[in-house]
Amino acid sequence: MSAALLPRKRRKEDRPNELLEAALDLFVEKGFAATRLEDIATRAGVSKGTLYLYFAGKEALFKAVIQDGLIPALAELEALLAGHEGSAFDLIRALVERWWSMVGETRYSGIPKLMIAEARNFPEVAHFYYENVVRRGRKVFAAALERGMARGEFRALEVGACVDVLIAPMLMLVVWRHSLAHCCLAEQEPRAYLEMYLEMLRGGLAAPGL
């Protein structure tokens, strides 16, 4: 790969991020067990031994990939919630769009698929992900729903189950794009899908009077 052609370079600062990006891409594509450390190293432009200078081993890489990935995006969504004024539905639209630009159309969109596939093999990592991504994300959307119900904009629904139904289409969109979409003809245009999703949501949540 970078074999004899490129000369060795010493770039201690950049290696960890490059390794994490390579690891994320390959874990998402092939799964944890089917990904070889040597492939990760090669993709990061480095040899296998170097990987061990920065990470304790394969499992440590996996943990870092999951734990670093989506936390910044969640902080953004929380900030958006805190700063929003206007209708609750506009808030939901803004949240969905911010999520799409920060996660959906970036390489981080692979993390949900990866976590789904590996949760039962890494219960501790799954637990971290649940507490720090799933719970926080649910809380943001639950707050938006409650705001809409309080304003009389949405009808009264049990918030817990409603949040789960609400976020499912967003998750399936990214999961799909990292799995079957790679083998079959192009399916959805993501923007059209999201518009349809928001449109159906508007009707599904609207209070009867409106």
Add this chain to the structure above:
Amino acid sequence: MSAALLPRKRRKEDRPNELLEAALDLFVEKGFAATRLEDIATRAGVSKGTLYLYFAGKEALFKAVIQDGLIPALAELEALLAGHEGSAFDLIRALVERWWSMVGETRYSGIPKLMIAEARNFPEVAHFYYENVVRRGRKVFAAALERGMARGEFRALEVGACVDVLIAPMLMLVVWRHSLAHCCLAEQEPRAYLEMYLEMLRGGLAAPGL
């Protein structure tokens, strides 16, 4: 396991199904690469060598698991569609409930998670699954939507994207139950989730006049 205690038995007829069930359970739990053939054999009450009397190898087992699993359920849904009379929303409710009883609450509910995780490692199998499960399933729900629009019961929406949004919560329900739900406190009661889903769908699809 069945070691020295149980005597050998010759049960040529039953072995393939027992092996397929064991393989499905373990593939769903651990993923394809992390599942050992010996574990599958042991769970099926058989030795590793026996497995090779019935399947050519690990990949053949995987193919069989995917290809046998959901086809009968799809035929059922198609029959339901063909035989239904009444409102389109009742048809959708009936489809969702039949799907839940034939897939959602059985071991076959693991297949979507498995296929999502492994699609990119087995493009041919993914293609089979797409053609024979995804497409057929989409077609059934698309027909239900079109019927509702023709009756003036649903508003006019672009059917393709609408189907994708429509089925996403059903898929996420089963995917969730086979991944993160195993590591975290119990989340949804499936029946309540499905009721909420149908309720939101009713509003999301309803024609404005109604």
Add this chain to the structure above:
DNA sequence: TAGGTTGCTGACCGTTCGGTCATTAACCGC
């Protein structure tokens, strides 16, 4: 440019696992 520090390398090791096959023993017809 000489010497020292350290980021980087890749050959090597041990284990694990998919796959094979000679052997064993359950069943059946006579």
Add this chain to the structure above:
DNA sequence: GCGGTTAATGACCGAACGGTCAGCAACCTA
């Protein structure tokens, strides 16, 4: 029972892969 057929076994093999480490070379400082 007895022999023949074949389902079932598990010890074995080779390849692949995670992980190690002794040596190398890029960079720095004087």
